[in-house]
Amino acid sequence: ARIVTLPGDGVGPEVLDAAVAVLEAVAERSGHSFEFESHLIGGCAIDATGEPLPAATLEACKKADAVLLGAVGGPKWSDPQAKVRPEQGLLAIRAALGVYANLRPLQVHPALASLSPLKNEKLKHVDVLFVRELTGGAYFGAKTRTTDTATDECKYTVAEVERVTRRAFALARERRQHVTSVDKANVLETSRLWRSTVTRIATEYPDVKLEHQLVDSMAMLLLTQPARYDVIVTENLFGDILTDEAAALAGSLGLLPSASLGEGTVGLYEPIHGSAPDIAGQGVANPLGAILSAAMLLRHSLDLDVEATTIEAAVSHVLSNGPHSRDIGGKAGTAAIRDAVIAALD
Amino acid sequence: ARIVTLPGDGVGPEVLDAAVAVLEAVAERSGHSFEFESHLIGGCAIDATGEPLPAATLEACKKADAVLLGAVGGPKWSDPQAKVRPEQGLLAIRAALGVYANLRPLQVHPALASLSPLKNEKLKHVDVLFVRELTGGAYFGAKTRTTDTATDECKYTVAEVERVTRRAFALARERRQHVTSVDKANVLETSRLWRSTVTRIATEYPDVKLEHQLVDSMAMLLLTQPARYDVIVTENLFGDILTDEAAALAGSLGLLPSASLGEGTVGLYEPIHGSAPDIAGQGVANPLGAILSAAMLLRHSLDLDVEATTIEAAVSHVLSNGPHSRDIGGKAGTAAIRDAVIAALD
Ligand SMILES: CC(C)[C@H](C(=O)O)[C@@H](O)C(=O)O
Ligand SMILES: CC(C)[C@H](C(=O)O)[C@@H](O)C(=O)O
Numbered sequence: 001a002r003i004v005t006l007p008g009d010g011v012g013p014e015v016l017d018a019a020v021a022v023l024e025a026v027a028e029r030s031g032h033s034f035e036f037e038s039h040l041i042g043g044c045a046i047d048a049t050g051e052p053l054p055a056a057t058l059e060a061c062k063k064a065d066a067v068l069l070g071a072v073g074g075p076k077w078s079d080p081q082a083k084v085r086p087e088q089g090l091l092a093i094r095a096a097l098g099v100y101a102n103l104r105p106l107q108v109h110p111a112l113a114s115l116s117p118l119k120n121e122k123l124k125h126v127d128v129l130f131v132r133e134l135t136g137g138a139y140f141g142a143k144t145r146t147t148d149t150a151t152d153e154c155k156y157t158v159a160e161v162e163r164v165t166r167r168a169f170a171l172a173r174e175r176r177q178h179v180t181s182v183d184k185a186n187v188l189e190t191s192r193l194w195r196s197t198v199t200r201i202a203t204e205y206p207d208v209k210l211e212h213q214l215v216d217s218m219a220m221l222l223l224t225q226p227a228r229y230d231v232i233v234t235e236n237l238f239g240d241i242l243t244d245e246a247a248a249l250a251g252s253l254g255l256l257p258s259a260s261l262g263e264g265t266v267g268l269y270e271p272i273h274g275s276a277p278d279i280a281g282q283g284v285a286n287p288l289g290a291i292l293s294a295a296m297l298l299r300h301s302l303d304l305d306v307e308a309t310t311i312e313a314a315v316s317h318v319l320s321n322g323p324h325s326r327d328i329g330g331k332a333g334t335a336a337i338r339d340a341v342i343a344a345l346d
Numbered sequence: 347a348r349i350v351t352l353p354g355d356g357v358g359p360e361v362l363d364a365a366v367a368v369l370e371a372v373a374e375r376s377g378h379s380f381e382f383e384s385h386l387i388g389g390c391a392i393d394a395t396g397e398p399l400p401a402a403t404l405e406a407c408k409k410a411d412a413v414l415l416g417a418v419g420g421p422k423w424s425d426p427q428a429k430v431r432p433e434q435g436l437l438a439i440r441a442a443l444g445v446y447a448n449l450r451p452l453q454v455h456p457a458l459a460s461l462s463p464l465k466n467e468k469l470k471h472v473d474v475l476f477v478r479e480l481t482g483g484a485y486f487g488a489k490t491r492t493t494d495t496a497t498d499e500c501k502y503t504v505a506e507v508e509r510v511t512r513r514a515f516a517l518a519r520e521r522r523q524h525v526t527s528v529d530k531a532n533v534l535e536t537s538r539l540w541r542s543t544v545t546r547i548a549t550e551y552p553d554v555k556l557e558h559q560l561v562d563s564m565a566m567l568l569l570t571q572p573a574r575y576d577v578i579v580t581e582n583l584f585g586d587i588l589t590d591e592a593a594a595l596a597g598s599l600g601l602l603p604s605a606s607l608g609e610g611t612v613g614l615y616e617p618i619h620g621s622a623p624d625i626a627g628q629g630v631a632n633p634l635g636a637i638l639s640a641a642m643l644l645r646h647s648l649d650l651d652v653e654a655t656t657i658e659a660a661v662s663h664v665l666s667n668g669p670h671s672r673d674i675g676g677k678a679g680t681a682a683i684r685d686a687v688i689a690a691l692d
C-alpha cells in the first residue's frame with residue numbers, strides 16, 4: 001500500500017516519524033508492505049513554494065491509498081490577516097480529497113483519569129465517536145470583506161447532510177446504536193435543513209436510536225453526562241468546537257487521533273493536536289495521537305482491522321504501564337514512547 | 347422605577363414571581379418604589395395573539411426602565427420548521443431594544459462544588475464574566491432555503507464589534523484587567539474583522555491586558571484552566587455555546603443570571619436557564635437565576651448597587667445554609683427559596 005505522509009510544521013515531523021516507525025514494525029510482523037512518500041503542506045510548503053498546498057502534494061495524495069498528516073501552522077505564519085496561511089493547506093486538502101466525514105473517537109484511558117479536569121465518576125464508560133462534517137459549512141462558504149463589514153456564509157445542501165448522516169448511522173450500528181445529531185435549529189436555517197434531513201435518513205436505520213440536541217445544550221451535556229453519548233454527528237464548525245471541548249476530558253490532546261473519510265476516495269489521518277511550536281524540535285512531543293491515527297488508517301483505508309487493533313492494544317499497554325510523555329505527567333521523549341509501543345506490538 | 351416583567355412560558359412565571367417578591371422586599375427595606383407591569387412573550391404570546399413578540403409588549407418594554415424576562419418555549423411550540431416560534435420573540439426583543447452586550451457572570455459557590463462535573467481544584471477562584479455580542483452574527487443575518495439548500499449569513503460591522511469590545515474592556519477595568527477575545531480567525535472572515543477591531547480598541551485601554559483565543563481552544567481551556575479567565579468577549583453564536591459550557595461548571599443552570607445592555611437603552615435581564623417544561627407548574631423551579639438577574643437589573647439599570655449587593659449576599663447565604671432546590675440536590679420548592687432569600691435580606 002502507498003501511504004503519503006505530510007509531516008507539516010512544528011511537532012508534525014516528529015510525531016509522524018514515530019507513527020511511520022510503528023507502521024513499519026507492523027508491516028514487518030504482518031508481512032504487509034507499505035511504501036511511504038513524504039510531501040509538503042502548511043507553513044513549510046509556503047516557505048518552499050509560496051503555496052500552503054503545492055500541486056505536487058495534492059497529486060501525490062490523490063494517487064495514494066491513504067494520507068497521514070502531522071500538523072500545520074506556527075508563529076512564523078500566524079498573522080490571521082496574511083493572504084497565505086498554513087491552515088489554508090489543511091482546508092484545501094480536506095476539500096480536494098472530498099473527505100467529508102471526520103471521525104474523532106474519544107475514550108478516557110483509566111491511567112489518565114487523574115489528568116482529566118472532570119471528576120472520575122463522570123469519566124467512567126465515556127466512549128464517544130464524533131462524526132464532524134468536514135467539507136461544508138462556514139469553513140467553505142463565500143466570504144466578503146470591506147473596510148467596515150465582513151461576512152461568512154454557512155451553506156449546506158441536503159446531499160451533504162445525507163452522506164455524513166449515513167456514515168454516522170452506519171458507524172453507530174457497529175457500536176451502541178445511538179446517534180445524537182447536534183444543531184442550532186431554533187435559530188439557523190442550515191440547522192433546520194440539517195435536522196429534517198437527519199430525521200429522514202434515520203428512518204433508513206430503524207435499529208439505531210436518534211436524538212437531537214441544540215449545540216449549546218450539547219456543550220453542557222458533554223460535561224454533565226458524557227457517558228450517555230455514542231455517536232455524535234454535527235456540522236463543521238460545531239464539530240470543531242465540541243470535539244476540542246471533549247478532547248479536554250481525555251486529559252491531553254496529545255493522544256487523540258482522527259480519520260477523515262470520503263466516498264471511495266483516499267482517507268486523511270491526523271492527530272487532533274496542533275503543531276505545538278513551544279515544544280517543536282525538542283523530541284518531547286507525544287506521538288500517540290499520530291500512532292493511533294495510523295491505526296485508524298489501517299482500519300479504514302487498508303482494511304487491516306487486526307493490525308489496527310494490535311496498535312491500539314499496544315498504545316493502551318503503554319498508557320497503563322508507561323513510559324509516559326510530558327503532556328501526561330511523565331518524562332519520556334517521543335522516541336522512547338515510539339519504542340515502547342513497538343515493543344508492545346508482540 | 348418602572349419594570350416590565352415578561353414571564354413567558356414553562357417555569358418562567360414561577361421564577362419571575364419569586365424575583366418580583368424579592369424586588370418588592372428590597373423596595374420596602376430601601377424606600378425605593380418599583381412598579382411592575384406584566385406582558386406576553388414567546389409561546390403564550392403566540393397562543394394569545396399569533397405573534398411571539400406582540401406590539402403591545404415591545405411598546406411597554408421601550409417605555410420601561412428595565413425588563414425582567416423568565417423563559418420562552420416548550421413542547422407545544424417546539425417544531426423547528428414552524429413559521430412562528432417562541433424563540434423569535436426573544437431574538438426580536440433583543441434586537442428591538444438594541445441590547446448588544448449580554449453579560450453572563452460565572453462563579454462557583456463553594457457549597458455547590460460537589461455538583462460540578464469539574465474537579466474541585468479546578469473550580470477554585472473561577473470568576474469569569476462573559477460578554478456575548480447579542481444582536482449580530484448568524485442569529486440576525488440573511489437566511490435562504492430551497493428544497494435542496496439552506497444558508498445563514500454571519501455578518502459583523504466594525505461598529506458592532508467596537509461597541510461590545512469597549513463594554514468588555516470597561517468591565518474588565520473594574521475587575522482583574524484581563525480580556526480574552528474569542529474568535530475563529532484562522533477560518534472566518536468575520537473573525538478576522540473581529541480580531542483586528544478588538545486589537546485596535548484595546549489600545550484605548552492600556553491598563554487592560556488582551557489575549558486572543560480560537561473558539562475551539564477556548565472550549566478546552568474553559569475546562570483545563572477556568573480560573574485563568576476574567577472577562578471573555580465573543581460573538582453571538584460562540585458566546586451561546588461557550589456560556590452554556592461554562593454554566594455546566596456551576597453545577598446547575600438554575601442559578602445563573604444574565605444582563606443584556608445597550609447604549610442608554612432599557613436593559614433586559616433573564617436567567618440563563620430555559621423554560622424547563624418537564625418541571626413547569628410544580629413549584630419546584632430554582633428561582634435563584636431570576637433573583638440574581640433582578641440584582642443585575644438593580645445594578646445596571648437603576649444604579650442601585652448597594653441593593654444589588656444585598657440580594658447577592660442573601661442568595662449566597664441561602665446557598666451556604668440552605669434551603670436548596672431540587673436541581674442542586676435539595677428538596678425545597680420555589681416559594682421556600684424565595685422566602686429564605688427575603689429573610690436573608692435583613
Ligand atoms: C487548524 C484549523 C483550521 C482546524 C479546523 O478548525 O478544522 C483545526 O482546529 C481542526 O479541528 O482540525
Ligand atoms: C433560546 C435561544 C434562541 C437562545 C440563544 O441561542 O440565544 C438561548 O440559548 C440563550 O442563550 O439565550
